Structure formats: C-alpha cells, structure tokens
Amino acid sequence: MQNSEKTSNGGTYKKAIYSGTFDPITNGHMDIVRRASSIFEEVVIAVAKSERKKPMFSHEQRVEFAKQATKDLKKVRVIGFDTLLVDLATQMKINTIIRGLRAVSDFEYELQMGYANSSINKNLETLYLMPTLENAFVSSTIVRELIRFNGSFCHLIPKEVLKCM
Template identity: 40%
Template sequence: MTGPESEGSLVRRAVCPGSFDPIHNGHLDIIARASRLYDEVYVAVMINQSKKGLFEIEERIELIREVTADYANVRVEAFHGLLVDFCKQRDIPAIVKGLRAVSDFDYELQMAHMNNGLTGVETLFVPTSPTNSFLSSSLVKEVATWGGDVSHLVPPAVFDALSRRLKKD
C-alpha cells in the first residue's frame, strides 16, 4: 500500500517533479498551491545525465530552496530514475503537475496512467494561472540568452543567478 495509511500516519504528502532549469514563476505558483493542500511537498529535481543543463543539479536545488524558503512544508531533493520509486521511498501517494495547455495534458496523462499502473501513485493536474500559462524553462533561457528581460518571469534570486551565468558564457 502506498500513502499515508501505510504507516498509520495522517501526513498528506505530494511531489512536484521537474528539471527546474531554472525554476520560474509558473513552477513556484504550482509549488505554492500544492503547499497549501498538502502537509509535506517534495520538489523532486530530475537528474538526467544525458542532458547538459544551464545550472548544475546542486545549483538548482539551492535556488529552489532559496525561493521556497517561505514554505516550511516544502523539501527539495534530487532524484534519478523512476519518479514512482522516489514516491515509494518517501511514502508519497500523489504527484502534482501544472498544466499550461492541452498539449501538456496529452503527454502528462500518459505519464499519469503509467505511474498509477506501476505503483498506484495518483497524479493531480493543476491548471497554471493565466499569467504563467506560456512559461517554460527553455523559453526563459532562450529569451535571457538573447538579452531579453526575464526579470518578471523568475524570482529575483533566479534572475540574478541567470544573469551571472549568461555573462560567464
């Protein structure tokens, strides 16, 4: 059995997974909303060795910890492998995913069915707020790389880190 019942605990846990390279206001909105619904929210930072990110995993974790510091019930950890294994190891019965558009739903629904079929973990879809519905980490990086102002799309700490990183390259 997966979930809080398995240990007799009443703690409600969920995970918000992603690469968060970098975390942006859309991510932060979903994490904040999940933190109001659950007792513990894990932000699981995906490790994908085949992809070279702009920020190293440790840098992403530190940025996420900094921008979620006001949420006492949010924990940030890296993970490698199947998300459902991360969930089983931490007794997490729910995955919270933000949806921007119908195109997100098609892919995320397949993943939700697979995750549920593997271990019974449920996926909850949260629509993004209209102001964040176009945001993606890739888009933020691309605009910032070409000198566009992304300060209104990411938390200040992330904007500073992004600015420093792009000046180095």
C-alpha cells in the first residue's frame, strides 16, 4: 500500500493531504484539519497557488496564514503547491485526500473531483468530512466578502491569522 510505511514502533504510519486555496484559511477549514489529524498520523495542508481564482491574498500569505493557524498542531504540516493535486499526492506517496463538505451543493463538485483524481491514480482515496454545525456556513468566499465591505469577520478565522493580517 502506497500510503503505509512502518513506524519505529511497528505501527502503520498514515498520511493524508488536505488541499485548497485557503483564501484565507477559516475556522471551518481548521475544524476539518483538527478532525483529520485525529484520524491520521500526519495531515499535509497543501495550499494551491490557484492564480486562475484570482485570490485576495498572495500564495505566500496564504501559506503563512495556514502555518500560523496550525503551528500548535503537531501532526500537521503546511506546504504550497502549483501542480495537479493527484501529482502532488503521488510525489509525496500519499493516497488519501481529505475534502470538506458543507452542503449538498459542495458534494456534486467534490464527487466529480474525487472520481477524476481516482481515474488518474487508482490508489487515491478521497475522504469527505463535514464540519461541525457551527462551522457549516463558514467559507473563504464569505470571509473575503466581509473583508471587502468592512464587515465583522474576526469570529470566522483563527486568531493567529488575524495577527498576520
């Protein structure tokens, strides 16, 4: 199995990758990260450059936001990337992708992406996690709109990210 290697104590070492634009990383994302890190021994947050989406924050800022937000989570590592996710996962020998689902509208797109990734790499699995109810409405899009119109958004992003902004 590509995603397994033996640890020093003989157990199975499992990794997962959680990718996104994270423009910016939100409490909803952090909810998924915390829950994924309770399942896997390592979670790699892969921040996509994603210039076609015209992000509000630079790639470097978004990577730094994610690093600051997760600095106290021992099982989490943050990287930036500018490739296909399936290629990054293969290169890193990770065969589990974590995706968050807030609503039925997310499901259709995420299902298509999961099937597309699996068609390229048959060993790739996608694990869908739902955020807690209190974070179900939180999205980077909402946060960006609140920022643009000087609305209150501090309660929607990690306090470490606020310090970076």
